[in-house]
Amino acid sequence: MESSSRRRFLKVAGISALGAGSIGAKPVLNAFAATGGGHGEEKPVIKMVPNKDSLMGTRWAMVIDTRKLTSAGDLEPMIEACHKVHNVPEMENKNHEIKWIWEEEFKHAFPGKINRYIEDEAVSHKPFLVLCNHCENPPCVQACPTKATFQREDGIVMMDFHRCIGCRFCMAACPFGARSFNFRDPRPFIEEAELNKKFPTRCKGVVEKCNFCAERLAVGQMPACVEASKGAMTFGDLDDPESEVRKLIRENFTIRRKQNLGTMPSVYYIV
Amino acid sequence: MQKKLYNKNVVIAGLIILAVLATFPFWYNHGKAAPAPKPELTEKAKAAKECIRSTAYMKTEHMQLLDAWRDTVVRDGIRTYVNEVGKEFDMSLSNTCLDCHSNKEKFCDVCHDYASVDPYCWDCHIENPKENE
Numbered sequence: 001m002e003s004s005s006r007r008r009f010l011k012v013a014g015i016s017a018l019g020a021g022s023i024g025a026k027p028v029l030n031a032f033a034a035t036g037g038g039h040g041e042e043k044p045v046i047k048m049v050p051n052k053d054s055l056m057g058t059r060w061a062m063v064i065d066t067r068k069l070t071s072a073g074d075l076e077p078m079i080e081a082c083h084k085v086h087n088v089p090e091m092e093n094k095n096h097e098i099k100w101i102w103e104e105e106f107k108h109a110f111p112g113k114i115n116r117y118i119e120d121e122a123v124s125h126k127p128f129l130v131l132c133n134h135c136e137n138p139p140c141v142q143a144c145p146t147k148a149t150f151q152r153e154d155g156i157v158m159m160d161f162h163r164c165i166g167c168r169f170c171m172a173a174c175p176f177g178a179r180s181f182n183f184r185d186p187r188p189f190i191e192e193a194e195l196n197k198k199f200p201t202r203c204k205g206v207v208e209k210c211n212f213c214a215e216r217l218a219v220g221q222m223p224a225c226v227e228a229s230k231g232a233m234t235f236g237d238l239d240d241p242e243s244e245v246r247k248l249i250r251e252n253f254t255i256r257r258k259q260n261l262g263t264m265p266s267v268y269y270i271v
Numbered sequence: 272m273q274k275k276l277y278n279k280n281v282v283i284a285g286l287i288i289l290a291v292l293a294t295f296p297f298w299y300n301h302g303k304a305a306p307a308p309k310p311e312l313t314e315k316a317k318a319a320k321e322c323i324r325s326t327a328y329m330k331t332e333h334m335q336l337l338d339a340w341r342d343t344v345v346r347d348g349i350r351t352y353v354n355e356v357g358k359e360f361d362m363s364l365s366n367t368c369l370d371c372h373s374n375k376e377k378f379c380d381v382c383h384d385y386a387s388v389d390p391y392c393w394d395c396h397i398e399n400p401k402e403n404e
Contacts, residue, residue, distance in 0.1 A: 046352075046354060046355060048349050048351065048353070049349060049351045049353060050348065050349050051361075052351075152348060158345065161395060197397050197399070200395040200396045203391070203395050
């Protein structure tokens, strides 16, 4: 009895399979083929291309001539230009501070490079302009569990705020303190009149930092701080031997922040 | 063997109450369905006649389009969209979409509220406040 029922099952299964192969499955397969190309009736040619006037590079870098920036007042225009164009809020509470570019004393910006008995006021208390170094070997990118922060092909270390879950591993990983966390919704802390409507703000719970003005490079403009620096800051491509930044590095003595960590910063300081 | 239902009155009354309560939302809201919303166009949008793609496509696929845009812009730095007739657009929610559709409440929100979706685009992207002028 059992063998005959198995026999019958195999027969029915075989015939069904045959039927499905010859007639049954055909309309189904056709239906799949039709939906495969979108809406079937039309296949428009859609393209996404880089902007025509965007600046292209393979290793963006910055050179800051600290000889030309001697006081806090000299740094103010750059900080203001950056924070205004990127809708960086001004928090009263220091613990909630958001900063993309800021000033730092030599001993904090370049620990390990400070010598004893430097009594020159110009060095020991001179403010240095610091920002994200857009490292060639960025520890923040390795730390990010969601790939919200990543390195673009042109070397810029970017944030994708859509993906950031606010875990702050990147902040712990960054040796330069270049990242800030939005403990609060930043909108109420940006003055309505100051708001740059062409650039988004951030929301509560994401980490943010300098983006080397990727949105400005895309329309052929120099970074906002470079534009405001009156020649004290230079931006360009390190991979281009003829670029302005390479020329400055060739002709001047430059230092970088915490080189011994091996992150390969892209911001050079002429001292 | 005959089966007997004990406490017949109570059980049946309970069943009726249960049925009424369970179906309450259906007959209470019967005939009160909100009409499908009609998003309003701004003068600028009316003048342009056509969005970056056909209206039908924009209606059904704008979320996928914007999702592709954000990834392409942020990740690949590619910012120009060329549609099927070769017209170019800056791939930007704030600067392209909301420039024309500057009436968020009457264009975006009416449908999103109706469909009970709550996109968080505007947490960061600034809605064009022209309507408040």
